[in-house]
Amino acid sequence: MDFKEQAIARVQITAVMHRYASLARENCDWAELAKLLAPGAIYRIGGGVEVGAGDMKEVIRGKEAKYIRHHITTIDIEFTSGVEAHSRAQFFAATNYLFNDHWGHWKDTWRKQSDGSWLIQDRTIVTEGMAPGGWCDKVWGEEALSASKAENP
Template sequence: MNTDAGDIQHLIARYPVMSDLGKPTDVVRLYTAEGTLELPDGREARGHDAIRDLIRGFHAGIAEDARTAHVRHHVTSHSSQSAGIDKATATTYFLVVTNSGIDHWGQWQDWLKRTLDGGWRLHSRKVVVEGAVEGSWFAHAYPDA
């Protein structure tokens, strides 16, 4: 695995850990300053402050629901490709498990940019949910997604 592919895989692997631990400020550091995050219901946040606020709101909603006393995002498969010298794309499959069991699954569609120091950051992430268990937290929180 070349260094870029390994660095990108490491970046993407850090995302669910930081998110599940409730560290939105750490999650935001994985994005470029002008980065975007799009949720399955079409809401989009642009820039660090907006992404942080969106993630905090997401965590507040989870905290209010007994089905999500425990949430873990599991990365199951990942593929990244160069899109030029300083750009890359990645598709990552995920599975979300709560204290009630499997909740929902889908993929992250990412565009990444190389930083001035040679590292990588998310420039945009689109969360695509492909399925959810009936009665799950996701099915309740995003009925129209």
């Protein structure tokens, strides 16, 4: 993968990340969000729960926030081949409960598709912290931190 191909892939991957952050909000269009994941993709949420793209709604446990916005800060992308990349993107989420409700990073494996696009093949939501009394605390509690604890025993 030459410099130009890598630059184009970085832009494509970053665009998908921002699209995900934009869609992951109250009254989420889960079908539209699922289009950002490759066929057969795995989506890991708190407590070690693994679901497919069609079941991503499990992340809210039937308790959708009245307001939630995800903000992405640092994005680090490493290409392992011409068709696969790994990334970590720092995020924080603002909700109707608290502006800085929960934070952490998305740990992703990306796969280049036959049409040249890049989609998420594997996503682990690693919640590094949450504010007491916030949406994440009420819905997930300490279980939300399980992936972070596994990374940092």
